Amino acid sequence: MLTGLRVTGLVLCTGVLVLFALLSIAVGARSVPLSTVVDVLFDPDGSYDALVVVGQRVPRTILGILVGAALGLAGALMQSLTRNPLADPGLLGVNSGAAAAVVSAISFLGLTSPLEYVWFAFVGAAVAAVVVYLLGSSGRAAGPVRLALAGTAISAVLVAYTYAVQLADDKALDQFRFWIVGGLAGRDLDILTRVGPFLAVGLVVGLLLARPLNVVALGDETGRALGANLGRVRLTAAASITLLCGAATAAAGPFSFIGLTVPHIARSLVGADQRWVLPYSALLAPCLLLGADVLGRVVVPPSELEAGLVTAFLGAPVFIMLVRRRRVVQL
Amino acid sequence: MSSSRTARLLGAALIGALALTACGSGGETTTSSSAPSSAAQDTGPRTITDATGAKVTVPANPKNVVALAETDLDAAIALGVTPIGASKSRQGDSVAGYLSAKVPNVKLVGEIVEPDIEAIAALDPKPDVILYGHFIEPDPAQLADLNAIAPTVVTSIVSDDWKTSLKGVANALNLSAKADEVLKDYDKKVEETKKALGANASAEVSLVRWNPQGPSYLQKQHFASTVVSELGLKRPQVQQTDGTGPSEAVSLEKLDVLDADWIFLGTLNSDGAAALAQAEQNPTWTKLKAVGAKHVVTVDGVPWTSRGGPIAAGVVLDDIRKALGSA
Numbered sequence: 001m002l003t004g005l006r007v008t009g010l011v012l013c014t015g016v017l018v019l020f021a022l023l024s025i026a027v028g029a030r031s032v033p034l035s036t037v038v039d040v041l042f043d044p045d046g047s048y049d050a051l052v053v054v055g056q057r058v059p060r061t062i063l064g065i066l067v068g069a070a071l072g073l074a075g076a077l078m079q080s081l082t083r084n085p086l087a088d089p090g091l092l093g094v095n096s097g098a099a100a101a102v103v104s105a106i107s108f109l110g111l112t113s114p115l116e117y118v119w120f121a122f123v124g125a126a127v128a129a130v131v132v133y134l135l136g137s138s139g140r141a142a143g144p145v146r147l148a149l150a151g152t153a154i155s156a157v158l159v160a161y162t163y164a165v166q167l168a169d170d171k172a173l174d175q176f177r178f179w180i181v182g183g184l185a186g187r188d189l190d191i192l193t194r195v196g197p198f199l200a201v202g203l204v205v206g207l208l209l210a211r212p213l214n215v216v217a218l219g220d221e222t223g224r225a226l227g228a229n230l231g232r233v234r235l236t237a238a239a240s241i242t243l244l245c246g247a248a249t250a251a252a253g254p255f256s257f258i259g260l261t262v263p264h265i266a267r268s269l270v271g272a273d274q275r276w277v278l279p280y281s282a283l284l285a286p287c288l289l290l291g292a293d294v295l296g297r298v299v300v301p302p303s304e305l306e307a308g309l310v311t312a313f314l315g316a317p318v319f320i321m322l323v324r325r326r327r328v329v330q331l
Numbered sequence: 332m333s334s335s336r337t338a339r340l341l342g343a344a345l346i347g348a349l350a351l352t353a354c355g356s357g358g359e360t361t362t363s364s365s366a367p368s369s370a371a372q373d374t375g376p377r378t379i380t381d382a383t384g385a386k387v388t389v390p391a392n393p394k395n396v397v398a399l400a401e402t403d404l405d406a407a408i409a410l411g412v413t414p415i416g417a418s419k420s421r422q423g424d425s426v427a428g429y430l431s432a433k434v435p436n437v438k439l440v441g442e443i444v445e446p447d448i449e450a451i452a453a454l455d456p457k458p459d460v461i462l463y464g465h466f467i468e469p470d471p472a473q474l475a476d477l478n479a480i481a482p483t484v485v486t487s488i489v490s491d492d493w494k495t496s497l498k499g500v501a502n503a504l505n506l507s508a509k510a511d512e513v514l515k516d517y518d519k520k521v522e523e524t525k526k527a528l529g530a531n532a533s534a535e536v537s538l539v540r541w542n543p544q545g546p547s548y549l550q551k552q553h554f555a556s557t558v559v560s561e562l563g564l565k566r567p568q569v570q571q572t573d574g575t576g577p578s579e580a581v582s583l584e585k586l587d588v589l590d591a592d593w594i595f596l597g598t599l600n601s602d603g604a605a606a607l608a609q610a611e612q613n614p615t616w617t618k619l620k621a622v623g624a625k626h627v628v629t630v631d632g633v634p635w636t637s638r639g640g641p642i643a644a645g646v647v648l649d650d651i652r653k654a655l656g657s658a
Contacts, residue, residue: 029582048618052584055614112543113609174599178544186545186583186613302569302588303545303579 006276009269013283017065020290024061025053029297029304059189064293064307065286066192066199067184067252070244072285073206075259076266076277077244080213081237082144088260091151092238094245095254096158097128102179103165107172114179118191118250122198125246128154133238137231143220147234182253182308184293195247202243203282209237210274217272255308257315258285264322288314381485382499383469389482393459393504399446401427402493403462403486405640406500408433410509414462416440416454420633421599429634429646448476460503462486464496466576466638490575493554493639513641521561524648528562529657535565536651537591537621540577540636541598541609546589547581550574554639555595558647567591577636586615593655594621597632628654 026037032049040050041058074089082091090096101124105111111120132154136147166173215228223230248255266280292310299305378388397416398404404417404426416438420427426437438454441447444465451458461477463469464486477483486499494514501510525532536559538549549556551566552575559566569588572578581588596607607629610616621627630650634643 028584030584030587048587048615051614051618056584113612175543178542297582297584300579302581302585303547304582 006270010276010279010283013280013287017283017287017290020287020294021061021065024064024290024294025057027294027298028052028057029301059192060184060187060293061290063187063192063251064184064290066196067248067255068258068286068289069203069282070199070248071255071258071289072262072266072281072283073203073278074241074244074248075261075285076263076274076281077206077209077213077237077241078259079263080217080274080277081234081241082148083217084144084148085264086260087148088256089241089245090155090254090256090259091148092241092245093128093132093151093154093158094125094242095249095256096155096162098122098125098246098249099176099180099254100124100128100158100162100165103162103172103176106175106179107165107169112175114187114253115190117179118194121250122195122246125249126242128158129238129242129246133235137234179253181306182249182255182311183296183304183306184252184289185304185306187252191251195251198243198247199251202240202247205236206240206244207278207282209233209240210278213237213274217274253308255289255311257311257319258288261315261319261322262288264319268322377505379484379502381503382464382488382491383485385485387482387484387503389484389503389505390459391505395454395456395459396504397440397451397454397458397461397481398500399441399462400464400466400486400638401430401443402496402638402640403464403500404430404434405637405642406486406493406497406510407462407504409497409513409641410501410504410506412504412506413437415456416451416458418443418446427633427637429631430642433642446473446477448473448480451477452480457481460484462500462503464499465489490552492552492557492575493641493644496638497641517641517644520645520648521558524652524656525562527652527656528564531592531655531657532563533565534593534655535567535591536655537567537570537589537594538635539589539594539596540632541596542580545580545583546586546610547577547579548589549636550576550578553577554637554643555635555647558639558644559651562648562651564651565591575638583613583615586613586619590619591621592624593626593628594619595628595630595635595650595654597630597635599632599636 026034030052032053036049037053040047040053044050044054071089078087078089078091079085098121101120102117105117105120111117132147132151135154136150166176212228212233215223215226216230216233218226220230262285263277263281265284266277270276270280288311289307292314293307296305296307296310376388376390378386381387396407396412396414398407398414399418401420404414407414408430413434414437417426417434418441419425419439421443425431425439426434438450440450440454444467451461458481461481461483463474463477463483466489468489469485474483484503486503487496491499497510497513498507501507538555538559539546540549548570550572552573556566567590596610607627616622628650631646634646637643
């Protein structure tokens with residue numbers, strides 16, 4: 001595939017994302033006529049519709065774009081770093097670390113709102129990722145497989161702990177079961193302003209890793225021969241993944257499938273060159289997330305289905321189809 | 332590896348989703364199914380027919396009663412019986428807050444719908460009767476285990492209202508006459524409350540429960556809804572959906588579904604203040620006419636959103652009178 005085509009594709013993906021963003025502002029549980037939507041966007045008159053569109057849907061859309069981009073990019077980085085096509089951001093222990101911290105905050109400190117747990121989620125994600133990284137990169141057999149194994153082991157421990165706390169504390173279970181399903185509703189702009197900087201740094205660092213990751217993908221021997229500092233690339237990638245997933249999970253709860261599926265779609269479009277895979281993943285993932293969120297708003301009125309559930313339903317068949325239809329693009 | 336993690340997360344997500352819908356609605360019309368026994372003077376054991384149609388032989392005047400459902404605990408206390416064992420309430424490590432002072436020595440014997448069989452068997456004195464009035468279908472295996480300890484009476488079926496549940500409890504405890512008195516007192520209290528409402532006698536009220544993921548309203552056949560309609564108060568048309576439980580969560584975009592002349596707002600943590608704080612984080616909340624008029628009343632969600640009982644009904648009437656009454 002030619003570079004020109006890939007650039008055109010990138011522009012197309014951006015167009016699709018803009019389209020989904022507009023859809024996410026126009027469509028919701030409350031039906032607001034399109035003309036009204038446009039009016040209140042340019043002139044927020046304090047009416048009920050204006051509050052819904054400007055006060056709820058716009059922040060929700062921005063959050064969806066950032067969280068989606070973070071998860072897509074983190075998934076692509078993760079798969080490239082571990083050379084494991086089934087790696088998803090959760091593999092670093094990020095989701096389970098965040099969940100364990102949130103359930104502790106609810107149960108032991110009695111916190112009640114997502115705004116209060118946001119730092120716990122973030123710190124929990126970061127601590128889990130650091131532990132996994134240290135375990136996975138120490139010793140003689142350091143490498144992608146060891147990292148993945150360390151992540152799985154730590155996740156298992158954290159998930160067990162999370163279940164134990166939930167079983168011991170009914171009240172925590174009640175709060176926690178709503179957090180554990182990722183979603184964009186009711187997470188206001190305050191959360192975004194808190195984790196936004198982390199997301200931004202993670203996105204920039206992650207995208208800059210494209211070239212070094214291409215070298216790493218040639219294998220450790222060749223990579224070293226070409227002068228790549230493998231350890232540093234792995235460390236930077238792990239830091240970027242932690243920032244991205246930690247912030248995304250802290251802001252909107254854990255999502256499965258987005259980080260796993262989207263990089264496969266990106267690679268099936270543009271091949272294995274990370275300089276294209278990373279931006280494509282970062283653009284396609286928010287399309288999936290926003291699409292799922294919009295769908296979730298309209299399927300079960302007057303309530304909503306959390307985006308995390310919809311992505312799982314949408315992501316699974318797409319992923320199965322990808323795996324069956326073609327050979328998964330080699331990492 | 333990661334796929335199994337994903338599966339676990341997905342499983343958790345699905346369980347969460349099911350849990351969300353588990354408190355959904357079973358909108359059937361109620362049919363009374365417990366036939367009160369007329370054997371009030373007997374001293375020997377009585378054989379009664381419970382809500383499932385099963386024949387149960389119970390002592391004439393049971394002293395040591397275990398109430399596995401909040402609605403039965405409420406009814407038993409109202410009938411003048413002090414149960415020796417009860418389930419933990421939905422919000423913590425004791426029986427429901429509004430009842431706990433009335434049963435200071437009660438032993439906790441498991442969670443709602445998960446009775447701890449060993450704890451019940453270990454009760455001293457041994458139970459004479461176990462009241463089993465759950466908001467789910469009776470579990471035959473559970474019933475068999477419980478019957479091995481003491482005669483177990485299914486006091487009500489899922490769709491029964493609180494008055495039917497009360498009669499079921501009275502039937503098991505041989506206190507049917509007392510139950511009629513309790514119901515008469517309730518009717519009297521309804522009339523008194525009606526009179527006290529004055530100008531608000533035909534106000535439209537919204538009954539809202541605020542959950543961690545957003546609000547739901549109480550549906551048409553829900554206990555608190557029936558009390559409100561017996562008072563002659565109106566409910567918004569959108570809240571007239573069939574069902575005995577709270578509705579599905581209302582999207583934060585559609586908070587206007589909650590609007591009325593007055594909003595009664597509760598949470599399960601018996602902390603109306605927390606519910607209000609969460610509601611007030613939504614700019615659309617401030618647009619509601621009840622909010623503008625300062626007509627939001629925070630109430631203890633435990634009796635308000637329960638399956639009800641004579642005491643809970645009294646709490647609801649008192650709360651309404653306090654908020655809307657001119658007297």
